[in-house]
Amino acid sequence: MTAAKAAQKRYFDARRAEAVSLRTVASLRLTLVLFGLLGAALVAVNLTQWPATWLIAVPCALLAVNLLAAIAAHPAFRLRMPLLVFHLALAAVLLLAAMGRMTHLKGELELSTGDTFEGVLTRTQAAPWHRSKLGEVRFTNAGYAIDYAPGVKRGRTANRIVWRDESGFERESVVGDDVPFTLFGYRFYTSFNKGFAPIVRWQPANGSPVQRGTIHLPSYPLHEHGQAQEWTPPGADAKLWLMLKFDEMLLDPERHSQFRLPQRHTLIVREGARRVELAPGGGMDLAQGTLVYEGLTTWMGYTVFSDWTLPWLVVASLVAAAGLAWHFASRFAARSWMSPC
């Protein structure tokens, strides 16, 4: 054998080996095995407390490789355009979902009525590759209305949000549990979590500047009988116990009602054994300063979600569904439903 023939043989052997490897990775039997593996992982995740991400991600990644290899290796995909569209769209869904997992953000925040969000969340779950733009997001909670059906069943929430657009114009939007306010790709939703917030003024005895703010009491009506909170004034040592007291029935279980502030209310403040009941405008002297109860407002708990892949995921999955329907419709149109074989 000449050197040229030997090189040619080596070339063809290598190509043959590549083709065999591709066919193995593209095998439909492997697809079935991976379906089984993914199914087992899902059952394990559902029945145990095992971490979902890796258990699901590994078989999904293997399925994606198997799918791409199948598209490359099987001529059926080139002959049947709808089938190719479906599988390519499915590969796109897998890729986008994986990207979304690596770049998304979930979080929560609370905002008193009249206060402005300045980019700080109370709870954050950011994926490793998330690039935060939250620092640029600004909006003000301008108050809300919540309908309640008989039985104190929460209905629609309409929360007014004031924000500035790119041109600096002030705009107003209405946010709900299922109607997000979207800015810089962050989707803000209202939640069941909301309640009352006493407005207090703290005047330190040492001459430091007066501070004014709100204290968020536990969610209402979820904690209807526990409207109390511990709070330490800024720069002080003593921990105070505050409780909102009112006698009105705000949400009537017998009829439709709306979330509202009580008309008459007082704030009970306890410092050690000392107990003082403050009406709006009333104050009390403490060892390290003076506390004034200015009045009552509300707070709203928001959830925030950011995932740039969302619109692309919708498009890819709808294309996949359309490809699938197209594939079956064209395949079944070839033979009558009355005698399908």
Added chain:
Amino acid sequence: MLETFTFETALLWLALLAYAGTLASALRAIACGQSAEGAVGLGMTVGLALHTIALALRWTRLGHGPFITLYEVLSSNIWSLLLVYAIAWWRIRAVRAAAPAVLAVVLVLGAWLLAVGEQDGHLPPTYRTVWLYAHVGFGKLFLGAALVAVGIAALILLRSMNVFATRLATLPADVPLEELAFRFLAFAFVFETLMLIVGAIWAQDAWGRYWAWDPLETWSFLTWLALAAFLHLRVTLRAGPRLRACAVIGIFVLAFVTFFGVPFVSTAVHKGMV
């Protein structure tokens, strides 16, 4: 119960009675080697008409669709399953012999419905969206198409066991019957895909996430995976019609458990029928 027995409830009971009568006619006919197509067609039409009016009255009275309480979900599923089957029954002759199997499944839900008793529900704030209607609609089409496939699969298995041999001998051979079941299951797969997509769109705005592997989502996806595996198995393994018929029934059982079982054990916010 008698205190709350309204015209709407009376219509529903009459519809269930019509379905039960249809099942009795279908069973009697298949046992005697006859077809009873006229009686089955009339029974389903009358039952569906009464049921449609009952659901419409309820929808008008409550101001929301029948998908909040267990009573509503069972009632609307009985209606949708039979509607899909009735359309298939009208268009495809081979499907008509499957009436006893299909009606038996439907009447299991009917018995459950009577045991549950009538309940009115409150429409949660995140349910006022067109996506919910699309999600529920595709879910019903999925289950309806899968039930027709099950009816056909049952015919293949009954014939292999030599049950109702006279009537079943008049049907097409097992291979075309299995192909017919496959077609319905293929469209069930499309509808389930759409149900999952639309459900994810709804979940994004309802709960601030499009997918969270809650029990209902997980088991719905498992059903989708089982359907996908079945479609691939048809290409990969040369199994006979009987084995494939068993697989069709297995997939329907999985879907049925997902729809009507998982919501009872799930503590997630996504409750499905509960």
